[in-house]
Amino acid sequence: MPACSTKCGKNAILKRPKTGDALCKTCFFEAFENEIHFTIERAKLFRPGSTVAIGASGGKDSTVLAYVLKLLNEKYNYQLKLVLLSIDEGITGYRDDSLNTVKQNQEDYGMPLKIMSYKDLYGWTMDEIVAEIGRKNNCTFCGVFRRQALDRGANLLKVDYLATGHNADDIAETVLMNILRGDLARLNRCTSIITDCGDGIPRVKPLKYTFEKEIVMYAYFRKLVYFSTECVFAPNAYRGHARVLLKDLEKIDPTVIMNIIQSGETIKVNETAKTPSLTRCTQCNYVSSQEVCKACILLEGLNKGLPRLGIGKSSKVKRLLKENEEKNKSCCRNDTQESACICKANLPSIK
Numbered sequence: 001m002p003a004c005s006t007k008c009g010k011n012a013i014l015k016r017p018k019t020g021d022a023l024c025k026t027c028f029f030e031a032f033e034n035e036i037h038f039t040i041e042r043a044k045l046f047r048p049g050s051t052v053a054i055g056a057s058g059g060k061d062s063t064v065l066a067y068v069l070k071l072l073n074e075k076y077n078y079q080l081k082l083v084l085l086s087i088d089e090g091i092t093g094y095r096d097d098s099l100n101t102v103k104q105n106q107e108d109y110g111m112p113l114k115i116m117s118y119k120d121l122y123g124w125t126m127d128e129i130v131a132e133i134g135r136k137n138n139c140t141f142c143g144v145f146r147r148q149a150l151d152r153g154a155n156l157l158k159v160d161y162l163a164t165g166h167n168a169d170d171i172a173e174t175v176l177m178n179i180l181r182g183d184l185a186r187l188n189r190c191t192s193i194i195t196d197c198g199d200g201i202p203r204v205k206p207l208k209y210t211f212e213k214e215i216v217m218y219a220y221f222r223k224l225v226y227f228s229t230e231c232v233f234a235p236n237a238y239r240g241h242a243r244v245l246l247k248d249l250e251k252i253d254p255t256v257i258m259n260i261i262q263s264g265e266t267i268k269v270n271e272t273a274k275t276p277s278l279t280r281c282t283q284c285n286y287v288s289s290q291e292v293c294k295a296c297i298l299l300e301g302l303n304k305g306l307p308r309l310g311i312g313k314s315s316k317v318k319r320l321l322k323e324n325e326e327k328n329k330s331c332c333r334n335d336t337q338e339s340a341c342i343c344k345a346n347l348p349s350i351k
């Protein structure tokens with residue numbers, strides 16, 4: 001390896017994927033941490049004195065996020081109170097193991113930890129949901145429930161911010177995915193470093209410009225404890241395609257990640273494009289872009305034996321409800337106890 005390109009006098013031990021610089025360990029740590037500090041400062045991510053919940057999954061991204069936020073908080077006196085918030089989706093052989101890693105981090109970093117489970121919040125574990133719906137579409141349930149579970153956890157903890165470990169690769173993938181799907185509403189907001197949650201708790205992404213490869217390197221050289229197994233259930237297929245595409249492009253030119261993020265930030269969605277406004281779910285009162293939020297629709301489906309309710313378009317939801325109503329008409333007409341009949345059950349109204 002050549003000499004460290006900062007001319008610190010040490011030998012380089014790595015080549016930074018983001019810049020191509022050959023750096024020694026110390027200079028890499030400094031560059032990596034300074035960039036995150038710069039991101040936090042430039043976007044004014046946190047008000048001094050506030051409490052931040054770190055969405056902690058035990059994976060590399062959130063582990064590095066917790067470590068670096070603690071370090072920068074002390075180094076630059078952000079005056080933040082940091083807490084860990086973990087969601088236990090109930091996935092045997094995956095989340096149970098990764099939560100042990102979070103508990104280890106809780107001790108190592110001296111941060112309080114709150115764990116909330118799908119079972120307690122929704123009455124279902126992901127293992128049970130997959131047994132009900134199969135492996136296709138289970139990521140939809142998991143993603144929608146996790147998003148809300150993190151909101152609920154943040155509210156319960158009364159924090160000022162929720163920080164997640166989404167990195168530059170995640171954001172670039174999401175930009176690609178939204179372009180491929182023609183999802184302009186999401187394209188419009190997916191690059192935001194602070195997500196406006198209506199009057200909810202803002203979500204922030206301090207690792208927005210941090211490359212995944214560098215996060216892995218940083219965790220390795222800092223000897224951080226993290227959990228690296230993939231989820232045992234089918235990965236999100238569509239995101240998988242965007243990921244493969246991005247990785248292929250990155251091999252040709254690593255700057256593609258930043259280029260895609262910058263394109264996403266700069267694209268201005270035509271004002272005539274339909275973008276949903278945020279409101280409150282009439283059932284659970286959490287932030288939603290529809291009258292009834294996706295989590296409530298999915299949950300109703302599960303509880304009423306219609307697990308596919310809420311998967312796909314709202315027209316499909318309406319059709320499923322209609323079919324179900326037809327199926328159950330006879331029982332109501334036949335004097336069955338109406339309250340026990342699913343066609344009269346309190347299903348959400350879908351616009």
Ligand SMILES: Nc1ncnc2c1ncn2[C@@H]1O[C@H](COP(=O)(O)OP(=O)(O)OP(=O)(O)O)[C@@H](O)[C@H]1O
Pocket residue numbers: 054055056057058059060061062063085086087088089146163164165166170
């Ligand atoms: N079960 C969970 N509990 C708390 N936060 C979570 C959980 N799952 C994901 N998150 C948050 O959302 C971010 C992005 O999640 P994603 O599923 O994309 O995982 P990832 O990219 O593998 O990140 P990580 O390496 O932290 O697991 C995580 O970095 C974390 O902050």
